[in-house]
């Protein structure tokens with residue numbers, strides 16, 4: 001049997017004299033090994049990408065994390081240096097891709113920048129430099145190595161009856177944390193699936209989505225080979241993708 005395909009977002013980077021549309025390896029490996037489906041990278045070509053054609057040929061969409069921030073003009077906020085850096089070509093691709101995937105019931109998993117894009121795509125807004133908010137924890141990653149930066153950092157409470165509660169079978173889990181923005185105004189079509197002790201929205205799902213449509217603010221891709229909860233999220237996404245592929 002052919003393995004289903006999952007569309008994976010890319011970041012636009014200038015490197016070595018070329019413009020690259022690139023995805024960190026951890027996301028591609030997590031889709032390949034834990035979800036057990038085939039990742040295909042989608043260049044950030046904005047409206048040059050025919051989303052109907054793309055979504056007719058894949059059975060899942062992964063919106064990855066990235067250091068860049070969603071452009072504030074997309075949620076009606078004035079730009080400041082505190083909102084930089086941007087990747088507007090990615091925004092122009094990922095936001096329409098999210099909306100179309102939800103509309104068509106193509107399973108969607110959105111990680112870190114991804115949950116923020118999901119919220120903005122559906123009409124929500126973001127707060128920046130959230131570690132400076134009164135009573136907020138520091139959600140940024142710290143450490144010299146990638147393993148330290150993506151180290152497990154704090155607990156999140158999973159809401160009873162949520163999609164993640166059934167995927168994880170737990171009410172509290174420990175997650176990593178590598179972000180300095182967070183959901184401010186929740187999009188009307190999203191429901192909260194998990195929160196941190198300081199009230200930061202850590203996971204959401206799309207209300208009445210025709211398929212699996214979940215966003216997490218942490219990074220399950222990073223420890224997918226060693227952390228059960230991280231692996232379960234990618235396995236559940238893979239199950240949803242296979243179910244979508246077998247729908248006809």
Ligand SMILES: N[C@@H](CCC(=O)NCCCC(=O)O)C(=O)O
Pocket residue numbers: 064065066067068069070111112113114116178179180181182
């Ligand atoms: N830019 C947003 C999104 C954070 C995110 O996706 N982080 C992933 C890795 C970042 C890195 O490599 O430093 C924010 O900061 O909130």
